[in-house]
Amino acid sequence: MTRNGVLGGGALGLTAALRLAQRGESVVLFERESTPGGLASGFKLGTSYLEKFYHHLFRSDTAALALIEELGLRDRLVWPRPRTSTLIGGKRYQLDSALTVLRFGAVPLVDRLRLGAAVGYLRLERNYHRMEHTTADRWMRRYMGDRVYRTLWEPVLRGKFGDRYDEITMSWMWARIHQRSPNLGYLRGGFQQLYDRLAEYIRQLGGETRFGSEIIGVRRDGAGTFCIEATDGEHEVDRIVSTLPTALTIKLTPQLGDNYSARYGRLDSYGAHCMILALDRPLTDVYWLNICDPGFPFVGLFEHTNYMPVEDYGGRHIVYLGNYLPMDDPLFGMNEQQVLERFLPALRRVNPDFLESWVTDHWMFKAPFAQPIVTLGYADRLPPHETPLKHFLVANMSQVYPQDRGQSYSIALAERLISGLPGAPPR
Numbered sequence: 001m002t003r004n005g006v007l008g009g010g011a012l013g014l015t016a017a018l019r020l021a022q023r024g025e026s027v028v029l030f031e032r033e034s035t036p037g038g039l040a041s042g043f044k045l046g047t048s049y050l051e052k053f054y055h056h057l058f059r060s061d062t063a064a065l066a067l068i069e070e071l072g073l074r075d076r077l078v079w080p081r082p083r084t085s086t087l088i089g090g091k092r093y094q095l096d097s098a099l100t101v102l103r104f105g106a107v108p109l110v111d112r113l114r115l116g117a118a119v120g121y122l123r124l125e126r127n128y129h130r131m132e133h134t135t136a137d138r139w140m141r142r143y144m145g146d147r148v149y150r151t152l153w154e155p156v157l158r159g160k161f162g163d164r165y166d167e168i169t170m171s172w173m174w175a176r177i178h179q180r181s182p183n184l185g186y187l188r189g190g191f192q193q194l195y196d197r198l199a200e201y202i203r204q205l206g207g208e209t210r211f212g213s214e215i216i217g218v219r220r221d222g223a224g225t226f227c228i229e230a231t232d233g234e235h236e237v238d239r240i241v242s243t244l245p246t247a248l249t250i251k252l253t254p255q256l257g258d259n260y261s262a263r264y265g266r267l268d269s270y271g272a273h274c275m276i277l278a279l280d281r282p283l284t285d286v287y288w289l290n291i292c293d294p295g296f297p298f299v300g301l302f303e304h305t306n307y308m309p310v311e312d313y314g315g316r317h318i319v320y321l322g323n324y325l326p327m328d329d330p331l332f333g334m335n336e337q338q339v340l341e342r343f344l345p346a347l348r349r350v351n352p353d354f355l356e357s358w359v360t361d362h363w364m365f366k367a368p369f370a371q372p373i374v375t376l377g378y379a380d381r382l383p384p385h386e387t388p389l390k391h392f393l394v395a396n397m398s399q400v401y402p403q404d405r406g407q408s409y410s411i412a413l414a415e416r417l418i419s420g421l422p423g424a425p426p427r
């Protein structure tokens with residue numbers, strides 16, 4: 001029986017481990033954190049789990065929806081249509097339907113019509129390859145007009161990619177607009193339930209899950225087997241599925257070689273930073289607020305309890321304040337108090353009545369490798385799943401291109417990978 005070692009216990013690693021266990025193979029999953037779920041994991045608050053980073057699903061997230069059903073969690077899935085808006089010139093514009101685009105008073109009517117036509121085209125066009133060789137900056141300026149671009153899209157791109165905003169391929173933007181539904185799916189009680197259930201199911205099928213086990217090295221020995229060196233000891237396996245970021249996989253596995261490292265080790269990504277506030281009252285009436293105004297210390301504000309009931313969190317109103325930044329940005333070095341001092345004054349620009357005394361609790365989370373930087377030519381720089389080491393496979397978030405990251409894409413990637421292994425029954 002093949003012994004598999006799965007590195008990483010996020011959506012991708014857990015799904016890969018489950019599918020391997022379902023094939024009757026031996027599997028051990030290694031996860032550095034004490035709980036499963038990776039970027040989509042949560043912590044207990046009131047009667048629910050709250051994600052460390054804001055999360056929801058779209059109707060098009062079919063792989064995640066099928067897995068939720070398979071694991072018996074479908075009755076917890078809800079589909080509200082919360083308000084999503086954009087802050088421009090201190091004013092909130094709802095922008096989530098054709099009608100709201102027509103009413104988008106930040107630009108003249110002629111620009112709104114152009115914006116609507118271009119968004120309509122992106123939703124209908126299926127061939128993203130057409131947009132792969134141009135930047136979002138160039139494409140959107142050209143088809144939506146300079147004013148719409150500067151008012152709306154440039155701040156969005158800058159928020160995600162900072163100074164590299166004008167290098168991002170239009171195919172990435174296409175994926176963000178093409179399929180998204182206005183109704184947003186949430187697993188009432190938190191996505192952590194999905195990941196806990198996955199881990200439990202892997203164990204029921206005879207697989208092993210090792211949480212709190214950080215990989216510190218992987219090497220292949222003379223007999224062709226792999227030795228996984230983890231903080232809780234050494235483990236021998238026949239096949240590796242690494243779901244860790246490629247750069248980290250390379251660092252942990254010197255035998256992948258210099259050529260591989262030179263070719264695939266440089267895919268950039270930003271880290272994610274999130275401050276979560278619990279308030280004693282609502283801050284806004286929207287769930288999702290893109291910040292397009294300059295001078296804010298965060299790029300998005302997500303009031304989760306305008307999406308899920310406040311009772312699920314013991315009556316606390318939950319607000320996420322998010323940033324994507326290079327991992328050496330000073331924000332990642334600040335403590336919670338310093339970040340609060342920087343962030344809280346800006347909330348008055350969103351709600352002039354806001355007082356710091358409304359904040360009853362707060363949490364801060366940071367994650368490296370959280371947002372791949374999808375610049376021109378990205379597809380050519382993506383590593384294949386096979387590596388120079390036979391039976392050492394790489395499958396991670398950066399490979400879901402042209403999609404942006406997402407739980408469902410990681411789940412689908414894991415399923416494709418495992419079903420493509422020799423001896424797999426057709427799914």
Ligand SMILES: Cc1cc2nc3c(=O)[nH]c(=O)nc-3n(C[C@H](O)[C@H](O)[C@H](O)COP(=O)(O)OP(=O)(O)OC[C@H]3O[C@@H](n4cnc5c(N)ncnc54)[C@H](O)[C@@H]3O)c2cc1C
Pocket residue numbers: 007008009010011012013030031032033037038039040053054055056057213214215216243244248272322367370371396397405406407408410
């Ligand atoms: C701010 C933010 C908002 C998001 N919003 C959404 C959303 O609304 N909807 C959605 O579907 N998706 C969203 N995502 C994306 C989603 O979280 C990811 O696409 C998905 O969780 C990725 O799963 P993964 O398993 O591929 O990667 P990860 O979750 O990153 O899993 C990798 C795992 O490897 C572990 N690991 C790392 N190093 C080691 C080591 N040395 N040893 C052992 N383990 C290690 C990590 O702890 C982690 O658990 C969001 C992400 C962020 C950052």
